[in-house]
Amino acid sequence: MTTRYKLTIAYDGTKFHGFQKQKDLRTVEGVLEKAITKIAATGEEIKVFASGRTDAGVHALGQVVHFDYPRELDPESMLRAINTLMPLDVLVKKSEIVDSDFHARFNVKKKTYMYRVDLGHYTDPFKRFYTGHYPYPIDVEKIKIALQDVVGEHDFTSFAAAGGVIDYKVRTIYSATVEYNKENNELVFEFTGNGFLYNMVRILVATLLEIGNGRRDVHDFLRLYEVKDRQQARGTAQASGLYLKQVFY
């Protein structure tokens, strides 16, 4: 008899080689599995399943994972036990016992990503790991018009990094917003959709910034959906600005 736990976790991705386990490299999955395996103390490695991977340098405010535990522990004790073993750049924010057919990846209904862009002329020493940097003039209104073209069901082939293994590249974006925060001179993007291709948010942001800077037509997204060509979208915004904010089931 095992008990399935769902964890909601936050991490600072700066010092991780991404989420997914890799031999001899520090990854979020690696530190989680090591801790849970230690708590279980059965000698068997406990495997963790996430809603999806995040790349090196990408952060999470609400990544979700599940795992099967050989006994039953109340969720709050599980949370405390794991956090005691976590390094300071990972924090379990919530722990729940779920049905044994819950799956952190397969049951995802939608996800929200946030992207922070620092518009300052120079890189801010305190933001270098936590924002992307775009030190060029931006017309936020142009970006807001372009975001209307992002919402909806589209073929995002032009916005998928080469190397992806998924053939079907149609995704639905339910909302796509940007806010300019005057106090810290940042743009904050949020995208909620039923799925995101590899590097898709970062490519969307790079394209949107070029639109805001006037280097692309405001409605260039309509053309990019048609041409289905990654070379046309070119840029990829820095990993450091990207946050997996929430996963919905």
Next chain:
Amino acid sequence: MTTRYKLTIAYDGTKFHGFQKQKDLRTVEGVLEKAITKIAATGEEIKVFASGRTDAGVHALGQVVHFDYPRELDPESMLRAINTLMPLDVLVKKSEIVDSDFHARFNVKKKTYMYRVDLGHYTDPFKRFYTGHYPYPIDVEKIKIALQDVVGEHDFTSFAAAGGVIDYKVRTIYSATVEYNKENNELVFEFTGNGFLYNMVRILVATLLEIGNGRRDVHDFLRLYEVKDRQQARGTAQASGLYLKQVFY
């Protein structure tokens, strides 16, 4: 003929072994002197003078330094030249030409330090290098009462780290405030004074947190000024929460 420059700089202290130059260790003074010496290109090392040192892990939003340059360059070009050679965790925010009798340390009239305290139960992955952490109940009103005892001219012997070489330990604090930021569950302290002893702000904060937590009498400062005994003040708040915010001349 040399030209004296005054620079206002910000740095993330996380990856520095403090401000002061040390052989084979990465310090803020070290990277600054190396860059300015390279720009001057005379073969002579250019020496930088700061308003004061900061310890390893301590940050600056407005540290001030001066140096003598063998030629004259307009201040904006100097700023750009140095920033081009700075690592991403140091930023020159302002560059000015000053009289040759200006001295970054000896002419200081007052300084403002900020200290951020995260009150969250667990260490926030995104704040671990940028706040001190105090996961215990706090009564902010008690701290505000105690801060009234901090303002004024006092003998801060009880609040000076052992190892200081300064005998005269009377300093004047012009203002000492705390604000509770509900949004991020942080206390933000600010202290402005004519001078600060080694570790003094961190010891003041540790004592104030104990007062807020009810572990010390609200007016314990009055007793601590009298006893002149570092052992009585005990704690030192973490370096990661401390920011040199501004230096006044």
